[in-house]
Amino acid sequence: MGRITLDKVQKKFGEVEVIPPLDLTIEDGEFVVFVGPSGCGKSTLLRLIAGLEDVSGGEIRIDGKPATDLPPAKRGLAMVFQSYALYPHMSVRKNIAFPMKMAGMDQAEQDRRIAKAAEALNLTDYLDRRPGQLSGGQRQRVAIGRAIVREPAAFLFDEPLSNLDAALRVGMRMEISELHSTLKTTMVYVTHDQVEAMTMADKIVVLRAGNIEQVGSPLELYKAPRNTFVAGFIGSPKMNLLTGAIADKHNATTIGIRPEHLDVVESGGTFTGRVGVAEHLGSDTFFHVHIPEMSEPMTVRAGGEVGLRHGDTIHLEPRAEHIHRFDAQGLRIA
Amino acid sequence: MATEHSKSSARLMIAPAVFVLLVWMLVPLCMTLYFSFADYRPMRGTFDAWIGFGNYASFLTSSSFLSSVMVTLQMVAGILLITIGGGVALALLLDQPMFGQGIVRILVIAPFFVMPTVSALVWKNMFFNVDNGLFSYLWKFFGAQPYDFLSQSPLLSIVVIVAWQWLPFATLILLTAVQSLSSEQLEAAEMDGAPGYSRFWYIILPHLSRAITVVILIQTIFLLSIFAEIFVTTNGAFGTRTLTYLVYQRVLESQNIGLGSAGGIVAVILANVVAIFLMRIVGKNLDT
Numbered sequence: 001m002g003r004i005t006l007d008k009v010q011k012k013f014g015e016v017e018v019i020p021p022l023d024l025t026i027e028d029g030e031f032v033v034f035v036g037p038s039g040c041g042k043s044t045l046l047r048l049i050a051g052l053e054d055v056s057g058g059e060i061r062i063d064g065k066p067a068t069d070l071p072p073a074k075r076g077l078a079m080v081f082q083s084y085a086l087y088p089h090m091s092v093r094k095n096i097a098f099p100m101k102m103a104g105m106d107q108a109e110q111d112r113r114i115a116k117a118a119e120a121l122n123l124t125d126y127l128d129r130r131p132g133q134l135s136g137g138q139r140q141r142v143a144i145g146r147a148i149v150r151e152p153a154a155f156l157f158d159e160p161l162s163n164l165d166a167a168l169r170v171g172m173r174m175e176i177s178e179l180h181s182t183l184k185t186t187m188v189y190v191t192h193d194q195v196e197a198m199t200m201a202d203k204i205v206v207l208r209a210g211n212i213e214q215v216g217s218p219l220e221l222y223k224a225p226r227n228t229f230v231a232g233f234i235g236s237p238k239m240n241l242l243t244g245a246i247a248d249k250h251n252a253t254t255i256g257i258r259p260e261h262l263d264v265v266e267s268g269g270t271f272t273g274r275v276g277v278a279e280h281l282g283s284d285t286f287f288h289v290h291i292p293e294m295s296e297p298m299t300v301r302a303g304g305e306v307g308l309r310h311g312d313t314i315h316l317e318p319r320a321e322h323i324h325r326f327d328a329q330g331l332r333i334a
Numbered sequence: 335m336a337t338e339h340s341k342s343s344a345r346l347m348i349a350p351a352v353f354v355l356l357v358w359m360l361v362p363l364c365m366t367l368y369f370s371f372a373d374y375r376p377m378r379g380t381f382d383a384w385i386g387f388g389n390y391a392s393f394l395t396s397s398s399f400l401s402s403v404m405v406t407l408q409m410v411a412g413i414l415l416i417t418i419g420g421g422v423a424l425a426l427l428l429d430q431p432m433f434g435q436g437i438v439r440i441l442v443i444a445p446f447f448v449m450p451t452v453s454a455l456v457w458k459n460m461f462f463n464v465d466n467g468l469f470s471y472l473w474k475f476f477g478a479q480p481y482d483f484l485s486q487s488p489l490l491s492i493v494v495i496v497a498w499q500w501l502p503f504a505t506l507i508l509l510t511a512v513q514s515l516s517s518e519q520l521e522a523a524e525m526d527g528a529p530g531y532s533r534f535w536y537i538i539l540p541h542l543s544r545a546i547t548v549v550i551l552i553q554t555i556f557l558l559s560i561f562a563e564i565f566v567t568t569n570g571a572f573g574t575r576t577l578t579y580l581v582y583q584r585v586l587e588s589q590n591i592g593l594g595s596a597g598g599i600v601a602v603i604l605a606n607v608v609a610i611f612l613m614r615i616v617g618k619n620l621d622t
């Protein structure tokens with residue numbers, strides 16, 4: 001069981017309020033991703049849950065039991081760190097065994113759990129090596145193995161994939177998702193990468209400056225961002241946010257159109273502009289279109305083989321049903 | 335960078351330094367070697383350039399040789415024990431955030447700057463002196479009989495003096511090692527349920543092992559040649575005669591330069607044996 005409740009949790013470093021009072025419930029078995037730009041307090045929030053930082057106010061409950069004043073070890077949570085934080089002088093086996101050894105578990109049970117974790121994580125051949133002899137991905141798996149064997153109420157991941165190269169990151173993303181579906185344990189995952197958030201999460205928590213901007217499933221956030229910040233943060237490439245006359249036409253201060261919701265048309269169209277940088281990805285092409293009446297170029301997603309080049313004139317037509325409207329405060333107009 | 339031209343000019347430029355160092359080392363070493371095979375007692379006017387291994391035989395078979403080696407080892411071991419133990423403790427303390435950290439750290443290094451002779455005199459006259467040493471006042475304050483450190487436990491006294499001098503060195507090196515430990519590792523251990531002493535034993539101490547071996551290596555090499563502290567305090571009496579001091583006595587007190595030189599060569603060989611032995615341990619530790 002791993003239901004985590006944050007009740008008006010607050011964190012101050014001296015005079016600076018990093019996290020203003022915040023409420024959040026993480027349901028048992030959920031995969032929750034905290035996402036936000038760097039410095040938004042997502043890691044701090046995770047460390048508050050882990051108990052590595054003391055809260056300045058409010059209460060944390062794990063499975064309904066107050067955990068605010070419990071030391072990290074007593075909370076029944078396991079954490080995977082960004083740097084993996086493996087113990088360099090211990091073999092992989094000893095690394096994985098460490099939490100069990102500290103808990104005073106008997107040797108047979110330790111061996112059984114190590115074997116099981118090593119099997120699940122493809123580490124059986126590496127058990128007697130030192131972390132220094134492993135690749136980044138393998139180290140990551142050892143760190144996860146060390147977390148699994150404790151059979152914690154919830155796993156906490158602090159940007160675990162940011163030290164891996166792009167290809168490995170995609171692979172590990174799958175493995176962690178796979179792990180979640182087999183273990184069905186609560187996982188709290190911190191990242192600044194919205195792609196990780198979109199692909200892995202059951203529930204995304206978007207944070208900015210310690211405030212929760214929006215909580216919801218990836219598709220909810222994609223379809224109905226609550227404000228311009230979430231609109232700009234979720235989705236890749238970024239949503240085009242337009243102000244001025246075009247927004248007034250829709251009775252809004254700002255309107256948002258995702259690059260994939262703009263169609264390239266032969267002539268006419270709402271927008272006419274000049275093609276700037278074109279990014280050809282094979283399956284898709286992203287055009288940065290300079291439109292005379294707008295200060296920022298607009299991003300457009302087109303099919304893989306569009307015969308447009310730098311400097312060509314392009315006509316664009318947004319899909320009316322996918323236009324997001326925001327008011328003067330940046331909040332969504334339903 | 336490494337063109338033929340720059341290589342040869344680099345060799346040319348370091349040549350003077352290498353030459354001076356070589357001469358500095360080799361000339362005394364060769365002279366010692368030469369005298370060690372000679373019967374050279376200037377006060378009696380004896381000089382016989384070649385007597386074979388006679389000096390070595392009498393130096394190695396004399397009863398004072400073995401005891402001096404034992405004393406040397408005990409002294410070095412005692413000092414290492416105090417400096418490493420105290421150094422680790424002080425390093426951990428100094429790593430804690432506190433008021434006036436910079437000043438405290440400078441003060442901790444201070445004893446290292448005091449010359450050995452001076453520190454030995456200060457300890458002898460201000461701390462260990464039976465009549466007006468600070469320890470005597472302390473003993474009297476608690477109603478105890480003042481303790482004559484230098485004659486009752488002379489070896490321990492010298493160990494304390496030298497350890498006091500070398501503690502800053504150990505602390506400094508160990509402090510940098512403590513600071514290089516990633517806080518995430520400690521946090522991971524904390525999450526894994528390791529209490530404070532387990533974190534020290536399983537995480538901090540293994541992390542420090544490399545620094546500790548370096549401290550042991552460097553200190554041992556320097557400590558094998560302790561002289562001033564013994565000369566100033568006990569003059570080699572009461573079982574504080576180390577190998578270095580024995581060599582000094584043979585040369586200056588017995589005025590037997592041949593015998594002393596032989597002792598010097600023996601000391602060099604033993605020191606090298608110890609150094610090679612330690613180097614191997616360090617090398618092993620640096621591998622992993």
